Structures are given as structure tokens and as C-alpha cells.
Amino acid sequence: MTSSLGKLPSLNALKAFEVSARHLNFRLAAEELGVTQGAVAQHVRGLEAELRVKLFERMPRTLALTGEGRSYIADIRRAFEIIARATVELKPQAVRLTISTTPTFASRWLIPRLPDFTARHPGYDLHILATERMSSFQADGVDLAVRYGKPPFGTGLATELLFEQEIIAVGSPALLTKRKPLRSAEELAEHTLLHDAHNFWPEFIERLGRPTDATFKGISFSQTSHAIEAAIAGQGIALTNREFVERDLDEGRLVRVLDGSLPAPANFYLVWQRYRKSPAIAALVAWLIAEVGTTASKD
Template sequence: MSNDIGLPPLNGLRAFAAAGRHLNFRAAAEDLGVTQGAVAQQVRGLEDHLGLRLFLREPRGLTFTEEGRAYHAAVSRAFLQLSEATAALRAAPSRVTISVTPTFASKWLIPRLAEFTEAHPGIDLRITATERVSSFHADGIDLAVRQGRPPFGASLRADLLFAQEVVAVCSPNLIAGRDLPLGAADVSRMVLLHDSHDLWPRFIEAAFGDGTELSRGVRFNQTTLTIDAALAGQGIALASRFLVQRDLKAGHLVQPLNCALDGGLDFHLLTRRQGASDAALRVRDWLLGMANRRD
């Protein structure tokens, strides 16, 4: 039965395209995996639908009518376009958008992206790095890394990625020749690198007790900038241990103080409880697996 815009039956078009390629019903039937009689019947049905003949049936096979030859060229182009569109759709990677802070992106996620793309070449991972809290619905995100305390909403699943274990870090060149850990007097002569979390007062109190005064400092609006400044030897920064673990292991950073502060705002991976795509769930599992490696 034809549709509202008058398209012929698809089976008839397929039979006509195959028969036109071979100019033979038998060969067309082998192509389509049906009987020769079925191909002949479908082509006759197409001709009836169009109200004209597409082939001349001759003892040695088929020959096109003038209309049939032109129509076959157009039908063949249409099937080729459908095939190419389908192949492109199947080859298109699954898209997953994750919302993270700039610090999490630059200090933890980006250094591990090569491992992700190798493990999941079929996923187009899109990273939105912002301090703003993105909306799963309005901003079209699939996953988010949030710092805080659950619950984050009844519609969201929260998996713990990292505890906020805050440590002090600096370049080894900054404290060359000094005995470690540094004492309060040493720290008072150092530049302290502050971020928007403003954890230095709590950290100094935990390390040296109440009443210890803060030294001079430089303030940044993002933790990633304080870590970069510490790497450049410009002072001592505070950061969650997992963000600086690789630099500590490589010797690019050292811990001048033995204190570790529980910041209380842990890092969680959020996923929709309903409607998460298979690709998003694979990204979630990969992130959790990488977090458990602790490298």
C-alpha cells in the first residue's frame, strides 16, 4: 500500500533495483535471497503501481524500457544514499557530555584521556569545564563531578570518586636545603597560595595549633592556578591529594608539611537514575575504575 506522498512499495523498488543491476530475475532473486517468482511479482506490482512498463521481458533476459532506464538510475542513487546515511549513522560515535570543574579537568581527567580513548574509541566524550553547577536537563549533560555532601537529588545516583583529603604541596626547589617537615616559623616566611576554598586558616590550625598567624599570600579563583603556581616555585598550595598525586609521585611536587586535612566536601560522580545511555554508563564505570587505581 502506498503512503500519503505516493511512494511505491519498498519491496517493489528493491526488486526493481536488483533486477535492473542484473537484467535477470533469477540473479536478482539470488541477490535478495528470495525466489525468482517473488522478484517477478514485485516488479509487476511496481509497474502496476506506476502505470507503465519498466522492463521488456525477452527470452534471454530483461531489457529496460526508456522510462525504466531513467527510473533505475534514480532508484539506484536513492538506495546508495540510504546505504551511505546508514553507514555514517552506525559509524558515528556515541556522544557523552560530562560536567566537571576546570581543576578536575586539567589536573585529573585530561592526563588520563588517552587511556579513555584507547579503551572506548566509539565514544565521543565532551567535557564541559565550569565552576557553574550545570543542569542535567537544561544543559544536556550525561554525567557530572560534584564536590559536596549527598544527596544531590532523588533523580541522581551519586558514586564517591575521591575524599577531599587536603595536603600542602610545593616545588622541591622552593624548600631545597630545608629540614622537613617545615615548622611554623618556616611557613610564616613562605608565600601561601590561596584558592576560593580558603582552607589555609583551618590547615594552619590543624598543623600547628590555634593562634598561629598566616603568612603573606597570593589569591587565585581556581585551585588549578594555585597548583600551577606551586609547580612554578611561587609558594605553597593546598590541594586534594588525588589532584596532585601524579606530580608528587614524579617528584615535581613535594609535601612540606605532614598534615592532611579532611575538607569535608568529597568528590562524587553523578549519573541519572533513569534514562542514562549505555555509553554514559560505560564512561561512569571507567571513571570509577580509574579513581580506584589511585594513581
């Protein structure tokens, strides 16, 4: 079967012509193509012979396109652009997944674990939308949300418990070289308390035993992650979800400074649109739950 395109010039020759036309120099064209200057010049001469048209004026240190060369290069460049675009569009496109989380969950739990997910699912393009504002599935293009609260979260939404909150008191090992763990509210009063927006300290102090008249020094933060960073830096004692500091405890950046824990009034849930039947969302949900199981298996 005869091709309707007719006989086309060599693709290598066309590429040599296109690069030479950009640089107006065979040596620079050869450097870009990774071949010798002689090979580029030979490709161009062969193309000119085949077309029976002179494409360049050869000068001592440069090249100049002829009128025919200027006309031809415009079409050749468009042809290469079409080939490049068709090639890109042919390749499988990454599946984009947008996860809505709080800033603390993103920085203290999700981001350190992401390399494992991306290694297992290289075809997924993740976008982390970290904000204290409750994002909209439709308006913000959210595929999966991690929400702190109690279900139900809305009609048409599927929900899966990610983990229950266990609130523990943590601090830098440098703070507790003499006494650890602390045993009373009086001992606790010797340290600075690091508060976040949840402010679990009053309830936690009550659980230490009898009421105390001790005056507690404190620093307040709008986000739990900042209170945790201050605790790591030795600035005081923070109350936080155990899941958020598991790695810091394992690696010795933090220690538990008080026995016991406090159950939180709400927990962390995975939430997504029930009608979305997406293998990508299912894979992400399964991986998140498995990651919590990995942490639990260490206990």
C-alpha cells in the same frame, strides 16, 4: 529475477565522468582518482559509447561539457550524494556522553586520564562541560556529573562516591632544598601561601601547633588548578586535594612540604539520573571508580 533498474553503466566510468566534469581536465581527474590519464579518457569514451551520447567537447588544454553532459552530470552528482549519505548513515554512530565537572577536576584529574578511556571505548564521543556553574542534566544535556559536596544532590539522582578529599600542602622541590618538610608556622611564614576559593589555610596552620604571630604572604586564585600551577612554577605553597597532584608528586614536579593532611568538609561524587539505564554511563562510572582505585593502590 530481473532488476527494475535495468542495465547501469560501470560505476568506475561514472566516477571518471564526474571527476572529469569537475576538473574539466582528464589529467587532473586522473591525479584525484590515482589512475593514468589514459584510463580516465578510456572510461569516459566507453561511457559515451554505451550511452550513444557525446558528454565532452575535447579542446587542446581543457574539456567542455556538452548540453547532454551538463544535464547528465547534475543527476549523476545527486546519485553519488545519495550513495555517500546512505553509507554514512549505515555506519555505527558514536555514542555521545557529556560529563559535567569543575574546571580544576577536568584539567588536574580527568583530562590526563582520558586517553585510557578512549582507548578502551573507541565508540564513545566524550564532551567535557567544565564550569563552576552547576549544570542541568536536562537543559545542558548532561549524562554524568562530578560534583563536590554532600549527598543528596536532588530527587531522582543516583550518587556514587568517587573519592574523599585529603588536603595536603605542596610546593616546588626548588623551594625546599634546605629544609623539608617544614615543621612550624614560623618556617611556613617564610614562604608565600597560594590560596584558592576554598581557603583551607587558616585551619591547616592551626594544626601545626601553637598559635603564631607570623605574617603570611599570599596570592589568591579563583581556581585550585591555578594555585597548583603557581606551586609547580615555584611561586609558593598550595593546599590541594591529593588526587589532583598525584602525578606531579610521582614525577617530581611537586613535593609535600608539610606533614599531615586535612580532611575536607565535602567530597567528590558521581551523579546521574536514576532512571537512565545506559550501558555507556555504566561503563563511564565503572572506569572512573577503577581509576581512583589505581591511584589508591600506589599508596
